[in-house]
Amino acid sequence: MTIGSHLEELYGLPAFTFPGPDVPAELPEAGTVAWRVTSDVYDADEEWEDAFARFCSAVDTTRVRALIVGAWKEAYDTAPTAVVESLLAARDRLPALRALFLGDIVFEECEISWIHQTDVSGLLAGFPELEEFSVRGGTGLGFSALRHDGLRKLTVETGGLPVGVVRGIGGSELPALEHLDLWLGTSWYGADSEASDLEPILSGARLPRLRHLALRNSEIQDEVAAAVAAAPVVARLDVLDLSMGTLSDEGAAALLAGQPLTHLTSLDLHHHYISEPLRRRIRETLEPAGVDVDLDPDDADENQDDDGTVHRYVAVGE
Template sequence: MTDIEHPESFHGLPVLTLPGPDRPRADPLPAADTVAWRLESAWQSDLTFAALWQYFLDTVDTTAIRALLIGPWWEEEYTPFAPVVELLCADADRFPALRALFLADVVSEECELSWLEMSDITPVVEAFGQLEELTVRGCGEPVEGTEVLGLQPVRHKALRSLRFESGGLPAGVVRAIGASDLPALEHLELWLGVTEYGGDSTVDDLAPLLSGAAFPKLRHLGLQNSEIQDEIAAAVASAPVVAHLESLSLAMGTLSDIGAEALLAGQPLTHLTSLDLHHHYISDPLVDRLRGLIGPGRVNGEPHEVEYWDPDEDDERYVAVSE
């Protein structure tokens, strides 16, 4: 699995994983507003996340915390995220300075992306009305007896950056984003994923995002990690939103010459400072044409490990992150 890692910094702050109550500390904890706090309970003996959360509230000045990351929260077996959502919402008033939240900072060595049993995160978005940055990783496998990521349309005046990392982002979540009122949103990144892991959204589901009317301040749009990347590229080629963007990402998916040709034949892209296409299946001549059109330093054309995809071998194409 690629493109998944623990961030060393978040919201401009270095990430610090809080040592549990049973972990000796040689140095005192830093001031609450100088780091992004990361919590993980899965690897700390028998410590439950609820116990770690209470220790966190009792140990750190939560009124000054600016950024928070939730890492592995389970004990012995993977469990749904809903109890963590309840804890966050119950104590939201104790975090008046919180501006950035990461749900959930977990890598494949801890749990595969699509095995993370997320839940409806709408209550978190509503409870933290001052958030400027929200990253959500994972979704949950769409099988009976498991929870999956959910979101309802929301109004949030402060949110500037919204990022969903998923091997299969449900269409309901995509539609909810498009129906949300986010007047400050500048950065939107969606890893759409594959149908096998619940990524059932279509180009039609993206229409509100592509219209340019949903988020007037949007300057970066990432519609990536998709098995319908060519269809998305064709829609983007004539989408009104593109004229307002500074950067665009169609990376991590199955983008081929078909999608590249659509981009080249579509509306001007020369105003973009960055076009990210990494992990693609485009032939070298078309990559060169895109670089010549937009500028060599502004196109990330790093291909998949095969330099050229054979159109007769369609089943060889795959997204960067699925399971």
Template sequence: MAIYEHLVGYAGLRVEPFTGDPGPDADLPDAGEVAWAIRTAFEEEAFDDVFASFLERVDTTEVTALVIGYWGASYDAKVADPVALLSGAADRFPKLRALFLGDITGEESEISWIEHTDVGPLLAAFPLLERFEVRGGQGLRLNPFRSETLKVLRFEAGGLPAGVVRAVAASDLPNLEHLDLWLGVDEYGGDATVADLAPILSGERFPALRRLGLEDAEIQDEIAAAVAAAPVVARLESLSLAMGMLTDDGAESLLSGQPLTHLKRLDLHHHFLSDAMMERVRAALPGVEVDVSEQEEPEEDDWRYVAVSE
């Protein structure tokens, strides 16, 4: 699976692209009615200039949602540091509640080539964020943090660094309702283990958590086995172990573990389950919306793959 399209909606709002100075006569929407997507393209206007134009042309005091797209790469002379730019202008965005960093398509950059730094300064600069989402894992860093307002936290990566996973697991987020971690593969930096997930699975963290996704993992069977006995599952409404290398062994662990009949949704799409196991999962959870679409077949030498890697 590759990401070929930019977001068209975010945080309940239509996404409005801002890619450069629209000109003095441009008819821009009201600042608070859309989620603004600020981006450039390779060898186009520098992201720093696009961002400066945005600050000049849009009433940023009314902006509630931002989507940050392509800002350049290390091989691009015009590469920018979006974390520094946003953090430095934080006082211009008093109503910002939702931030997506890295709305970058596969044609602009493969997901594992998106270059990040420490994203912690954004969480410090915007303490009222309710949604924070990041795409890409290369160079991504994060320290444990506290937020009273954050409800949605998502990391999309072909390889999510273990340090980021451990930082999330050590964070104090009393109102977090939705957590998604695309763990990816070791080849692209996805070196997290089940042990790194233990504070999340124990149920001791994130008392408001209702939607949990531990996805896109080459260790999906190990995660399924851990989830089968994880205390946090009892409070969930939605659980996703999708996009990874889940086999019949992992599904057997789920079926042999604690009851999952309280769930509203179980997402296992992109998997390596047999037809018989798919039917067993559906039959065991008659009142649950179960997604076992995208059944994959191992390739030569029993090689399996996650949905998103490079």
């Protein structure tokens, strides 16, 4: 699986790409779309910061509610330091900004694990009214423990999430957070956390309003599932997502043996390596209680040698 399409919406608003300097266009009302400001990764004629400066001149930024940062020049080798500096320099001009996505870059521009990132804590500190924040790419990504009273949704998409980011998020005070989505990834691309590093998140102590928890795309999905099975935060979740990883019978059995999950509205385990008997047990346990269970497709069959050896992969790596 690769990320082949740019965002179509953010914060419930349709995405609209701010046009290049030589492309005349009639612009929509500032508050009606999620604005995507982008450059080119290769041979960019215009730096991202220059495109953003044009955007700030052409659009009533005081009414902009959602902003998507697309590609920047040489994202495969260059962190978006100048991008972050430009955003922070313009924060007084963006008083209505409530959603920010950093790195809406598809594989044709730069593979997810090639995207260089930076410490994003300054953006959250600089925009205390943000309600949604997402970042794509794990190389060089940093996230220091912080407090943010407005953030409701946090998404980190990587092929390999550094342990420092996991610990920084776990150590943060996020009293309004309802939706947390972490793509943990694989050690091939920088993932170095263990299930124990998730304990501050799984305790729920700093996340009193969390209702949607996704810990996915992980090569240690069985260990994550075992930790989740006894996690205090699970009792108040509506949605649990352990998809896109290498979940096998071991992790599935741990979930079934752990605390009841019948209170969930949704359990997402798609892209898994669970045998048919365990899949049947999960469905028989949860679906009669009204839980929407996603167990498709069965990747064990797809990645099995003639001798029965199963090769397990996360959905998004490179």
